[in-house]
Every structure is written in structure tokens, then in C-alpha cells.
Amino acid sequence: MFPTTPETRTQSSIRNYPLPALLRHVMSACFVALFLPLALAAETAAPAIIPLPAKMEILAGTFVITSETVIVADAASSATARQLAGYLKPAAGFALPVAAQVPAGAKTTITLTQDPNLTRLGQEGYLLNVTPDGIRIVSAAQAGLFYGVQTLRQLLPPQVFAATPAKGITWTVPCVAIEDHPRFTWRGLMLDSGHDFQNKDFVKRFIDLMALHKLNLFHWHLTDLGTWSFEINGRPKLLEAATRGPGVKPGHYTRDEIREVVGYAAALHITILPEIDMPGHEPPALLAYPELDCQQPRGVDKNGKPNRPWEFCVGNEKTYVFLEEVLSQVADLFPGPYIHIGGDECPKDRWLGCPLCQAKMKAENLHNGEELQSYFIKRIGKFLEFRNRRMIGWDEILEGGLAPNATVMSWRGMGKGIAAAKAGHDVVMAPTAWTYFDYPDTPVEKVYGFEPVPKELDAVQAAHVLGAQAQMWTDNHPSEDRIDALVYPRAAALAEVVWSPVASRDYDAFVVRLQGHLPRLAALGVHYKPLAAAGTVIGHWTAEHTSPTPKLVDWPLATGVKGTGKYDITFQYEGGKSRYQIHAVEIVQDGKVLATDKHFGWTGASDHDNVYHVELPQLSKAPLILRATVSTDFGPDSRGRILIGKTP
Numbered sequence: 001m002f003p004t005t006p007e008t009r010t011q012s013s014i015r016n017y018p019l020p021a022l023l024r025h026v027m028s029a030c031f032v033a034l035f036l037p038l039a040l041a042a043e044t045a046a047p048a049i050i051p052l053p054a055k056m057e058i059l060a061g062t063f064v065i066t067s068e069t070v071i072v073a074d075a076a077s078s079a080t081a082r083q084l085a086g087y088l089k090p091a092a093g094f095a096l097p098v099a100a101q102v103p104a105g106a107k108t109t110i111t112l113t114q115d116p117n118l119t120r121l122g123q124e125g126y127l128l129n130v131t132p133d134g135i136r137i138v139s140a141a142q143a144g145l146f147y148g149v150q151t152l153r154q155l156l157p158p159q160v161f162a163a164t165p166a167k168g169i170t171w172t173v174p175c176v177a178i179e180d181h182p183r184f185t186w187r188g189l190m191l192d193s194g195h196d197f198q199n200k201d202f203v204k205r206f207i208d209l210m211a212l213h214k215l216n217l218f219h220w221h222l223t224d225l226g227t228w229s230f231e232i233n234g235r236p237k238l239l240e241a242a243t244r245g246p247g248v249k250p251g252h253y254t255r256d257e258i259r260e261v262v263g264y265a266a267a268l269h270i271t272i273l274p275e276i277d278m279p280g281h282e283p284p285a286l287l288a289y290p291e292l293d294c295q296q297p298r299g300v301d302k303n304g305k306p307n308r309p310w311e312f313c314v315g316n317e318k319t320y321v322f323l324e325e326v327l328s329q330v331a332d333l334f335p336g337p338y339i340h341i342g343g344d345e346c347p348k349d350r351w352l353g354c355p356l357c358q359a360k361m362k363a364e365n366l367h368n369g370e371e372l373q374s375y376f377i378k379r380i381g382k383f384l385e386f387r388n389r390r391m392i393g394w395d396e397i398l399e400g401g402l403a404p405n406a407t408v409m410s411w412r413g414m415g416k417g418i419a420a421a422k423a424g425h426d427v428v429m430a431p432t433a434w435t436y437f438d439y440p441d442t443p444v445e446k447v448y449g450f451e452p453v454p455k456e457l458d459a460v461q462a463a464h465v466l467g468a469q470a471q472m473w474t475d476n477h478p479s480e481d482r483i484d485a486l487v488y489p490r491a492a493a494l495a496e497v498v499w500s501p502v503a504s505r506d507y508d509a510f511v512v513r514l515q516g517h518l519p520r521l522a523a524l525g526v527h528y529k530p531l532a533a534a535g536t537v538i539g540h541w542t543a544e545h546t547s548p549t550p551k552l553v554d555w556p557l558a559t560g561v562k563g564t565g566k567y568d569i570t571f572q573y574e575g576g577k578s579r580y581q582i583h584a585v586e587i588v589q590d591g592k593v594l595a596t597d598k599h600f601g602w603t604g605a606s607d608h609d610n611v612y613h614v615e616l617p618q619l620s621k622a623p624l625i626l627r628a629t630v631s632t633d634f635g636p637d638s639r640g641r642i643l644i645g646k647t648p
């Protein structure tokens, strides 16, 4: 499932051709475009491939796919060949035939070949050669061939991604020589179906989009505070509406639907990592089976209602019976090598007051809550080993001592991942600051700049970093369109982080390619967030605009507003000892508040929700004022600027 890839041997980018290729390109451009200005001809040079291939040369000429083109595939590659035909058919309006040999009279061919001797590129690497006479993709395994097909899709005009026939398009492919393979074996995206539920078709589309970006690990967070999202044989109570949290969309996946999604992903060379969160984050299970809760009364909330339960009683043997039953069925449904057991954010205080938990601590000679949690995690880890699965958990599983062979998902920064890798554990990097896609204001550029291998690790330790992934949590019950906008195009930036050679990382060049990539997402119906237009600076803050307690500050809004519509107002820290905290933002005209965004954000060494969203109605000619309620946390030494721009 996770083939090893060779060390990154080559690094090149579109700007880094070997000289002969560059000469060939210039010569071909001159030949093809004798009467065109050279600059225009050169503009046709760089196909917008995301993630950027390890090595790519642009060659002379083009190949055109027509209804006469035949896909020729050996026996091992025929399914991948049919996938390629399936990808082209909706937009092209014709289905290319798949043949085992070049048919007599075939005008042009696309050849897919599995060559077991091509080991230097690993199972996921491939060669893709386009010449005026044909297209050839070769790989040691079907995964690599499939990625070659994904690259070929991106070499075609973006209309190829449309769901209905695109009229008047010539399916031209530029001639290229590509040699490609991924940097990391773990290239993940998490979808949270445990806070809120998404229907099966949305999940399959999520997986489709991952495949386009050569991501190969779908982390499916199946249970959490909101809902238990799938069927467990013999445990129907888990699915009862009474166990669901407020605002959760109703629904669950049947076992057949889970199998369907697993098979669907496998055909796209994507492994599903199922997560059952434990010992905390489990109100649905505990509302269904209250006997698995610690036997003591729960507190009440401010309305006098009992708090939703949170953590299993880990002193009660019935908890282990339940979880082993669940994990056995999970292992039957999901064939991947790993099972994720969560392990995050579990308070220990109730355990310390529970007679069953206390008895367990005494019997096992455990001294505190952390050691009790560690006992629980290790015991679950042993059970998974017995089921021939590897355990992975959020970095809290390090507390109280980590189970041998456990893999750690580092989310609270990189430090836990560094500690785990130094201790010889495998690590997946998933830190909040770069990879939590439910955080709306983490810019694409920041995601693109993420480096999964910290400098603190030597070569041996760094080899424990399997890769990285991004998280799409659904605590706020986002709509499907909102999930699209949170994930894309940031997932395209992540794809490049985990696939492309580190030395080829160049944000400006990425943005140029992204401009070519977004029309593909549009054709696929993805409601991606457009790239931010650069806002207009409308003011600055310095010491005089600060206060230890919240105070109102006005800035004249003389520029930047162009009529009605939605605007983003960004507070951007530029220096000083103190971060700038924003409690509310208002747009005022003629003494009237036209729009307001009241949420707490800050900007400093790190930013948190520092973008304010307002919608402006028809405006009069009177001057506009930006009025913000602000404070600072460490004195008046803070400075920065405020930008306004139309919401992209």
C-alpha cells in the first residue's frame, strides 16, 4: 500500500531545463511559429501541472487526441486504460477504444505499459512521453501508470474536466518528456464525518479530487462529538438520532456503502485510513451505551442540562469488549495497513474519581491519569496488532509512554512529531498552523511553504517522517460548497508539498500554474476559494491605537471600497512586542452602522481569524469609517496595517 520511493535524485522545474532541451524548445518554437513574436510562442511552453513533476522537458510539436485514437494497453494495464477512456469521454463526447495491440490502420495511439524493470521510480513513479506520433506512459506498477494518466489529463485543455461534451475544442497535448515520482509515500487529506455527516456521493467526489492531485491517503474521521457515522453490526443504538449533537446533518453509512467507498478509493490508488476516536470525543457511543461511562454523575451546563459525556471508562472491561467489537468490524471493512484510534483531547479527571478506573490503576500499578491513558492505548494497540493492523493516533498518544510500533500524527505543532521521530517512531505531520483547512484564514502561500521534515531531525530520524496531510474538520457544520472553498485550492498547495522535489518549491511559479489549474476545478464544479485579490491598504495602527482593554478606534475609509458587495478587512501585524486583538469591526456612514463582523481575532507572530467579513449596501456620498474594537495583550508596542478588498 505504501511503496517506498527512491531518494529524490533529480530536481528540476520549468525554469530549470537542461540546456539542450531549452535549445530544442526555442528551435521548435521558431519552427512552429515563424511569423509569431518569440514571446508569444514561448508562452505556450509551460503546462500547468500540479503537483509539479520531478522532471519535465517541453519538446517540439503537439499530439491531438481524436475519436480515431486508440488506447493500447497490456493485460495488467487494461483497467487503467479504461479509466483514461472514462476520464476523456464526458467532455470529448467519444469513448476511446482500448486494445491489447495496435489495431491495423490505427492512426494514433496512447500506450500504457507496466514495466517491472522500471524500479528506479518506485511503484508510484512513471514516465510520460508525448510526441506528435503518440503518447506513451510507462510505470513499474499501476499506481504510477494512474498518476501518468492524471498528468495527461492536466496536459489537455481544461475543458476536458467538464461533465458534458465541450464543443469546438481540439484535444491538443503538448509534446513533453516527463519523469516523475513522489517525495513522500503518505500524502493525505482528512475529512471529518464525526462532527457532521456528508453523504456518500460527496465523499466519493472528495476522493476523486484527491486522485487528481496525486494524494493517496484518505483519512476518514468516522466518529466524534457530533455523530457515530457508520453501521456496526449488533450495535444499532449507535445510529439513533438521540445520540447526535445539535446541528448535525442526519444520516450514516451502511456497511455496504463503506465497502463501496473503500473499493472506489482503491481503484484510484487511495488507501482509506479509518479513525474511531477514543478514549475521548465519544458522546454518541456513551449516549447509546451509558454503562461505558465512568459511574459517577456528570456536571450540568449553564442551562442545567447534563453535559454530554466525553470519555470512556477505561477501568471497565465492558469498554474493551465494545471497542474490540468495533475495531474488529473496522478491520473487516477497511483493508488498509493502519487504523487510527484518535487519542486526542481526553481529560483524565473523571477517571481519577471513578472506582473502576481507580481499581484498574491499582491493579496495573499506574500512578496518574496519563499512565492510565497510556495503558488503554497500549492495550488497544496490542489488539490491533492481533488483527494485523498498525496503530496510529494524534500526538496525545505520547502521553504516559507510547505503545511500541505506534505511528504518531503530530497536530499540536511539529514538536511532538520531532520527539516521536527521535524516539524511532514513524510520524505523519499534520500541524494546525499549516494543515488545518477548517481554519479559514490560513493563506495558500503558508500551506505551500510548509516543510514536513524539520531541521531538528538527522537523516535517520527524518526517514521516520512518512509525509503529511491536511485536515477538514466539520465542527462548524459547513455546507458542501463551504468544504470545497476551505479545501481548494489549499489542497493543491499541499499536493505540491508532499509530491514535488523540495528544491523545486517556488511560490510565484506555483501561482502561475495555479491560474492554469483553477479552470480545471471550475469545470469539475468545485466551489474553490479564488485567489485573494491584493487588498488596498486603508490605514495603520501604532501605539496610539492600542489599549490594554477593548477600545473603539476609527480609520477613515477613503479608498478601497468600490460600491456594494462583500469585502474582506485584514489586520496584518508588522512588528512590536504585542499582538493586536480585534473584538469587532463596523463600517459606519452618516453615524449609521452599515455592516458589522463581531468575532475575536488577533494578528501577531501568528494570526487567528484576523480577517473580517462585511457586506456593504448601496452607499451614499458621505465619508465611510472603519470602526474597530481593539486591544493589545503586552502593552502598546504593536504596529501593523489594515487592508480592504472585495471578497474573492
Ligand SMILES: [Zn+2]
Pocket (backbone or CB within 6 Å): 293, 294, 295, 312, 313, 314, 315, 316, 350, 351, 354, 355, 356, 357, 358
Ligand atoms: Zn471509569
